[in-house]
Amino acid sequence: MAAGSLHLAVTFLSVLTGVLSFPLGQETKCSDTCGYESCHATKPNMLNVHLVPHTHDDVGWLKTVDQYYYGDRNDIQHAGVQYILDSVVDQLLKNPDRRFIYVETAFFYRWWKQQSSSTQQTVKQLVNEGRLEFVNGGWCMSDEATTHYSAVIDQMTMGLRFLNETFGPCGRPRVAWHIDPFGHAREHASMFAQMGYDGFFFGRLDYQDRSQRMMKKEQELLWRASDSLTPPMADLFTGILPNGYNPPEGFCWDQSCDDPPIRDDPDLEDYNVDDVVRRFLTIANSQALVYKTNHIIMTMGSDFQYENANLWYKNLDKLIHYVNAQQSNGSKVNVLYSTPSCYLQELHRANLTWPLKTDDFFPYADNAHDFWTGYFTSRPALKRYERISNSNLQTCNQLEVLAGPVSRERPFGKGDSQTMKKAMAVAQHHDAVSGTEKQHVANDYARRLANGWQHCQVLVSNSLAALSSSSAERIYCDNLNISVCPLTESSKKFSVNVYNPLARPVTWPVRLPVNGTAYTVSDAKGKSVDCQVVPVSRATREVRRNRGFAVNELVFQVQAPPLGYSTYSVSLVQDGPPPASAHHRTPTVIQNKFLRVTFDPDTGLLSSLSNVETKQSIKLTQNFYWYNASDGNNTESIQPSGAYIFRPNSSTPFIISRTAKTETVQTSVVQEVRQWFSPWVSQVVRLHADSRALELEWTVGPLPIDDDLGKEVITRLDTSIKTSEIFYTDSNGREMLERKKDFRPTWHLKQSEPIAGNYYPINSRAYIKDDVDQLTVVTDRSQGGGSIHNGSLEIMLHRRLLYDDVRGVAEPLNETSSIFPEGLVVRGRLLLSLDRPPVAADTHRPLAQEVVLQPLLTFTNGDLSPNTRLEFSGLQAALPSAVHLLTLTQWDKDSVLLRLEHQFQSWESKVNSKPVTVNLQKLFSTLQVLGVSELNLSANQWKDEMIRFDWTPQTGKKPLLKTFEDPSVWEVTLRPMEIRTFLLRVSLR
Numbered sequence: 001m002a003a004g005s006l007h008l009a010v011t012f013l014s015v016l017t018g019v020l021s022f023p024l025g026q027e028t029k030c031s032d033t034c035g036y037e038s039c040h041a042t043k044p045n046m047l048n049v050h051l052v053p054h055t056h057d058d059v060g061w062l063k064t065v066d067q068y069y070y071g072d073r074n075d076i077q078h079a080g081v082q083y084i085l086d087s088v089v090d091q092l093l094k095n096p097d098r099r100f101i102y103v104e105t106a107f108f109y110r111w112w113k114q115q116s117s118s119t120q121q122t123v124k125q126l127v128n129e130g131r132l133e134f135v136n137g138g139w140c141m142s143d144e145a146t147t148h149y150s151a152v153i154d155q156m157t158m159g160l161r162f163l164n165e166t167f168g169p170c171g172r173p174r175v176a177w178h179i180d181p182f183g184h185a186r187e188h189a190s191m192f193a194q195m196g197y198d199g200f201f202f203g204r205l206d207y208q209d210r211s212q213r214m215m216k217k218e219q220e221l222l223w224r225a226s227d228s229l230t231p232p233m234a235d236l237f238t239g240i241l242p243n244g245y246n247p248p249e250g251f252c253w254d255q256s257c258d259d260p261p262i263r264d265d266p267d268l269e270d271y272n273v274d275d276v277v278r279r280f281l282t283i284a285n286s287q288a289l290v291y292k293t294n295h296i297i298m299t300m301g302s303d304f305q306y307e308n309a310n311l312w313y314k315n316l317d318k319l320i321h322y323v324n325a326q327q328s329n330g331s332k333v334n335v336l337y338s339t340p341s342c343y344l345q346e347l348h349r350a351n352l353t354w355p356l357k358t359d360d361f362f363p364y365a366d367n368a369h370d371f372w373t374g375y376f377t378s379r380p381a382l383k384r385y386e387r388i389s390n391s392n393l394q395t396c397n398q399l400e401v402l403a404g405p406v407s408r409e410r411p412f413g414k415g416d417s418q419t420m421k422k423a424m425a426v427a428q429h430h431d432a433v434s435g436t437e438k439q440h441v442a443n444d445y446a447r448r449l450a451n452g453w454q455h456c457q458v459l460v461s462n463s464l465a466a467l468s469s470s471s472a473e474r475i476y477c478d479n480l481n482i483s484v485c486p487l488t489e490s491s492k493k494f495s496v497n498v499y500n501p502l503a504r505p506v507t508w509p510v511r512l513p514v515n516g517t518a519y520t521v522s523d524a525k526g527k528s529v530d531c532q533v534v535p536v537s538r539a540t541r542e543v544r545r546n547r548g549f550a551v552n553e554l555v556f557q558v559q560a561p562p563l564g565y566s567t568y569s570v571s572l573v574q575d576g577p578p579p580a581s582a583h584h585r586t587p588t589v590i591q592n593k594f595l596r597v598t599f600d601p602d603t604g605l606l607s608s609l610s611n612v613e614t615k616q617s618i619k620l621t622q623n624f625y626w627y628n629a630s631d632g633n634n635t636e637s638i639q640p641s642g643a644y645i646f647r648p649n650s651s652t653p654f655i656i657s658r659t660a661k662t663e664t665v666q667t668s669v670v671q672e673v674r675q676w677f678s679p680w681v682s683q684v685v686r687l688h689a690d691s692r693a694l695e696l697e698w699t700v701g702p703l704p705i706d707d708d709l710g711k712e713v714i715t716r717l718d719t720s721i722k723t724s725e726i727f728y729t730d731s732n733g734r735e736m737l738e739r740k741k742d743f744r745p746t747w748h749l750k751q752s753e754p755i756a757g758n759y760y761p762i763n764s765r766a767y768i769k770d771d772v773d774q775l776t777v778v779t780d781r782s783q784g785g786g787s788i789h790n791g792s793l794e795i796m797l798h799r800r801l802l803y804d805d806v807r808g809v810a811e812p813l814n815e816t817s818s819i820f821p822e823g824l825v826v827r828g829r830l831l832l833s834l835d836r837p838p839v840a841a842d843t844h845r846p847l848a849q850e851v852v853l854q855p856l857l858t859f860t861n862g863d864l865s866p867n868t869r870l871e872f873s874g875l876q877a878a879l880p881s882a883v884h885l886l887t888l889t890q891w892d893k894d895s896v897l898l899r900l901e902h903q904f905q906s907w908e909s910k911v912n913s914k915p916v917t918v919n920l921q922k923l924f925s926t927l928q929v930l931g932v933s934e935l936n937l938s939a940n941q942w943k944d945e946m947i948r949f950d951w952t953p954q955t956g957k958k959p960l961l962k963t964f965e966d967p968s969v970w971e972v973t974l975r976p977m978e979i980r981t982f983l984l985r986v987s988l989r
């Protein structure tokens, strides 16, 4: 059918013009194969130029994801993905040689749903013949600096699942494709390797790194992306594209471009074929000089191109024809329609060795004063909302599994996890959680997450009703961080259900806004729990504005079982003791059984931190500063600081205040020193009775801009630790990487921005250490940070900027809202722990995990009915401390997807960095496990069918594929940093 219409079109064309005779250049083969077998033949004795027609479709940026799909608001940016897919399919049918790749499943899925079954059939055929090929294939092309691995794996799984279910094996992408993200994380490479990709291509890297790689022909390399996984598990062949992701200069034939079309009628006076061919050969030959093989790739497309695909394809057909026609005159250049996987296959066939890389591609600079390190922190409120949404989604997923189908139905009506999954998936896009979108688009992402959470709340309520046998209404308080919860503010008696999504028991501090002065709290066994009432701080009253009216906060510790909940009941005591009061003096010390913290009584600042158990102690001062943002008005460069780029106008930050006014509250449950630095910066230094970490709860904003300068606020920890200008940051929340000031491990850096050029993404933690002390800071969202001075660690908390940084977003990052018209106020937490370096991971791994997957509190008013089940665990027993239950989610009617993760690196811990074995059959309390199959990390391929290209590093040997046999199907062993993915066939017990 497709071929018939093709020949018609061709005949028509050649009659009309009398110039072209089809097929153009290369052999036409109507194969019925996809993947590597469907690649066009190449010529071994020539330079083969792989033309890759593609479009880069942001899942939200200047417009929302829906506006981009429909082509709405073309006044903002001309872009309509539905028309792109319509047009490309038409054009592919016109010539079987043509190829197209598609990347973002969030868009493709929308389009697919709207097609007739005959169009769907046609598209399936194009996919089966390798003419339309999916690459990457996740829901979106995720950001790499500010995403957490858990959400990245989920969004990839969602996109790849749709492709597998719709197209089968021919829909499985072979290549990962991150052409636009602004720097590249090692953990992303590790994940892609474990998802079965044969190779990875990207467009952006530091300009100095690129030029050195070009000289050494090292733009194609083997990335060894884990220091713990046995090679080649995390080895990923990585290619750097020649021109970002754009076509070579002069060869953009989209309707949005102005390059001359190929005018090939010799009877007309502006015939330009000779010129086009000459220019193309020049570009191809010079590109070949900086790559190793006789194959090169050219990305023929760009942002939202191919809306009128005829323009591109008509000219590409001719380009191929006329360039290859020169072969009869001795030209050694062969051009072909291709895809990234076809190009990759040729690199693999070349059987060369490739330079080995073990660090990452951060930070990214595209010029001397243009470091893309601002977006590590941009939109801190959205970044936190995305992270907490992930926590809530995992809880929602788990509870859907643990209570079964009833959780989607009753007693509170229809609930689902799917809406939240999709909202989280689009939020991973490289202009979403990264903070580099327009304000209205950021609002759209937040609205989607809020809507997803609404759907999940119904599901969670249904599930908890089933598990607890109580259909009392559940109330959610999403604003506890600013002490707002209408129920607890007014109720005399209520209960709190604490659901813990971790596979081990947790102890967690709870803090509820109340108006009474004394309460009793009892646990699920009826035992009374130590609780204290403390006054609401001034900073909290100011940030919550008129959204709540509590004068006090009730504080107590809760314990919740693994993958389960515990219920606490709270009652107001009429004539109880008065609440704790705040004293206006700085204590010299606060202390619990793990930590001792001292303050300087003159300044009110922290002065030291000690670990009571190990008897180690460091000097520690901490304060807040801001960098004035460059407004782009100086001699070195006109680059201003903006949503993407961090460019302070001086390397010396301004101190907000040398001293803090303090207030102290000391009780048996919590001790806190409330520090007031300025009307826009305050902090609570908090030590809970049972915590191994010191909490710094910061509140920053609205950042004043009356001096007409943008501000970038940091907190800086200055310690006595001797760091030799080295600090460590995590990669997407997993493995740690060493960072050295003014240094890059694999290339020679000429440093031109002493602050911005030393900033790195911190997803979940950073630490500084020497031989005896390690100070780890766990963050509650992604932030940027650096270690500019010895013993010092700074973290950027908030930024407000008055100029656009000319990377396309065309808005200054100046966030306001209806509640904060004078500028956004942001609150967050840093958790500090001090340990001996060899055992530090035993503290910071579980600590970070508790921040990423935090307990979910739900409330019921009044008395619970007497047969309510007050405590529940979804597990038969807690998992070993090295094991993290990463995913538990319903897959289809009878099966669930389970991911177990070894959360320690191989060198990190004496106790925990050992292989651990878990029995899958003895895992769950509510589920019987009937069968198990293992999948790749993205769950779109059976593990035993996952065969990847093997690559040989320049140094060292080609790694041999080891297969680790599990002792039995049910007993699975996890080695350091390993994630294993299982599909379990289950039935409810």
Ligand SMILES: *[C@@H]1O[C@H](CO)[C@@H](O)[C@H](O)[C@H]1NC(C)=O
Pocket (backbone or CB within 6 Å): 351
């Ligand atoms: C690849 O190169 C190696 C070492 O040069 C050689 O031993 C091997 O036979 C080659 N493989 C193929 C398929 O050409």
Ligand SMILES: *[C@@H]1O[C@H](CO)[C@@H](O)[C@H](O)[C@H]1NC(C)=O
Pocket (backbone or CB within 6 Å): 164, 165, 168, 935, 939, 940, 941, 942
């Ligand atoms: C891929 O999809 C097919 C068709 O729905 C299904 O039978 C198969 O199990 C899927 N593969 C994986 C690995 O999930």
Ligand SMILES: [Zn+2]
Pocket (backbone or CB within 6 Å): 056, 057, 058, 180, 181, 430
């Ligand atoms: Zn993009």
